[in-house]
Amino acid sequence: MRITALAGGIGGARFLKGVLAARPNDAVTVIGNTGDDIWIHGLRVCPDLDTVMYTLGGGISIERGWGREGETFTVKEELAEYGVEPTWFGLGDKDIATHLVRTQSMQAGFPLSDITAALCERWKPGVRLIPMTDDRAETNVIVDDPSGALDDAGRPLQIAIHFQEWWIKYRAQIPARGFVLVGVDQARPAPGVIEAIEQADIVLLPPSNPVVSIGTILQVPGVADALRSTTAPVVGVSPIVGGAPVRGMADACLTAIGVETTALAVAAHYGARLPRSASAGGNESTEIGGGFIDGWLVDESDSASVAAIEALGIRCRAVPLLMSDLDATKAMVSEAMSLAGMP
Ligand code: FO1
Numbered sequence: 001m002r003i004t005a006l007a008g009g010i011g012g013a014r015f016l017k018g019v020l021a022a023r024p025n026d027a028v029t030v031i032g033n034t035g036d037d038i039w040i041h042g043l044r045v046c047p048d049l050d051t052v053m054y055t056l057g058g059g060i061s062i063e064r065g066w067g068r069e070g071e072t073f074t075v076k077e078e079l080a081e082y083g084v085e086p087t088w089f090g091l092g093d094k095d096i097a098t099h100l101v102r103t104q105s106m107q108a109g110f111p112l113s114d115i116t117a118a119l120c121e122r123w124k125p126g127v128r129l130i131p132m133t134d135d136r137a138e139t140n141v142i143v144d145d146p147s148g149a150l151d152d153a154g155r156p157l158q159i160a161i162h163f164q165e166w167w168i169k170y171r172a173q174i175p176a177r178g179f180v181l182v183g184v185d186q187a188r189p190a191p192g193v194i195e196a197i198e199q200a201d202i203v204l205l206p207p208s209n210p211v212v213s214i215g216t217i218l219q220v221p222g223v224a225d226a227l228r229s230t231t232a233p234v235v236g237v238s239p240i241v242g243g244a245p246v247r248g249m250a251d252a253c254l255t256a257i258g259v260e261t262t263a264l265a266v267a268a269h270y271g272a273r274l275p276r277s278a279s280a281g282g283n284e285s286t287e288i289g290g291g292f293i294d295g296w297l298v299d300e301s302d303s304a305s306v307a308a309i310e311a312l313g314i315r316c317r318a319v320p321l322l323m324s325d326l327d328a329t330k331a332m333v334s335e336a337m338s339l340a341g342m343p
Contacts, residue, residue: 001026001342004200004232006132008033008213009048010065011239011247011323013055015206018329020056020126023337028127029196031223033208034112035132035139035181035216038164040089041079043099044106047164048213049116049131050098057123065247068094088169113190130196132217135187139163139212142177146170163212172249176256179212181219189222197226202340204333205236205293207246207321210266211253218292227273227292233340234273235295237332238263241321242301263298264305270296272313295339297321297332315339 003026007016012033019028033048047066054060054068061069071092080087091099098119105115111134120129141163144156151157158177166172197203208214218224227234240263245251251261259269271291295315298305303318310316317339323329337343 001201002029002196002199003027003202003204004029004031004196005127005204005206006031006033006208006214006217007048007052007206008208008216009036009051009248010055012048012206012208012213013052013060014065014323015204015208015237015329015332016052016056016127017326018323018333019204021326022330022333029192029200030127030129031193031196031217032116032129032131033213033216035137035212036163036167037136037138038089038162040086040091040099041084042103043091043096044103045089045091045095045099046102046112046116046131049129050095052127052129053116053120053123053125056125056127057120059123067092071095086165086169089164090168111190113192128192128196130192131190132193132220132223133184133187134190135183137181137184137187137216137220139216140180140182141166142180143170143174144177146174167249172252176252178256179253181216184219185221187220189220193220194222194226197223197232198230200230200232202337202342203227203230203232203234204336205234205270207237207239207323209245209248209250209253210239210259210269211250211257214270224292233294233342234292235297235336235340236267236270236293237297237336238266238299238302238321240266240302241299246322262305263296263302264308267293267296267298267305267309267314267316268312295336297336297339 007030036047051066061067076091112131140160145159149157254261259265270293273294298318299321300318306316319335
């Protein structure tokens with residue numbers, strides 16, 4: 001069976017470990033978010049691609065969820081001694097080797113998708129990892145200028161900062177007024193991305209950040225249409241449990257785009273893919289919904305939302321969603337496959 005997953009960073013990577021454990025005989029393609037990518041000290045860093053590659057390849061720092069295990073930060077400290085900014089980005093010494101290989105390969109003219117495949121030859125993650133695009137498209141966050149500057153009308157001046165600065169330096173604690181994926185209009189899906197969606201037997205949306213991870217991938221021209229039209233069932237896993245993100249700061253992102261931090265609101269945000277059923281009260285629309293999902297897993301603590309989600313035209317089931325260990329994650333994957341009607 002061909003499984004395709006759209007994945008962000010830490011939550012997505014952890015879920016994918018469960019996919020590989022639950023479905024050892026299936027071919028898994030991961031379309032990785034590259035909106036988090038950043039140039040740091042002249043090096044190209046691809047946080048979500050590296051998190052998937054290291055997590056599935058056995059090199060991840062378990063306690064951080066990103067970067068390498070047994071990492072040191074000597075180069076970072078030396079750069080700080082020179083007063084070189086940014087000092088807030090955790091550039092690990094082992095991690096730098098990955099960024100050096102990637103950067104020199106880019107400078108030699110290789111596309112990011114080829115470079116990612118080459119890096120994976122070392123890590124053998126057990127999936128085909130494809131960046132969502134080979135083109136530069138970086139998430140910027142619109143915030144009130146942290147310096148307190150005001151515009152001519154005396155209102156807080158709004159500026160755009162790179163997602164990593166918002167996420168790491170400000171810990172997403174300064175309100176995001178919006179997100180802009182700079183360059184996405186000119187970006188093309190990387191080779192294999194559209195086919196991986198169209199030819200899949202099932203497409204999974206792991207519990208990654210719906211705004212800055214999954215939402216970012218959906219903005220790459222062609223991806224949303226492929227998701228709406230693929231014959232594969234599309235099943236998502238709620239990253240929100242009991243009104244809060246399991247990990248990370250998805251609530252800050254959802255609030256910024258006016259979506260409530262609930263499993264139901266995120267399901268509605270993704271939207272039903274199939275024609276709305278008569279029971280939903282909508283007219284028998286022949287075209288499929290404007291949305292992306294057929295099924296949605298919510299945590300048992302959100303079981304009260306199942307009926308409302310089903311009324312949206314999305315099949316829904318309440319199961320344990322905490323990826324506390326590999327067996328728990330495997331069980332989630334089996335539930336997702338079952339919800340899609342897969343053996
Ligand atoms: N996250 C942090 O909270 N602090 C860091 O210093 C940091 C450094 C870092 C370096 C390489 C990398 O691949 C990821 C890194 N991350 C760090 C995580 C990263 O900001 C996030 O994982 C994603 O961008 C969002 O999922």
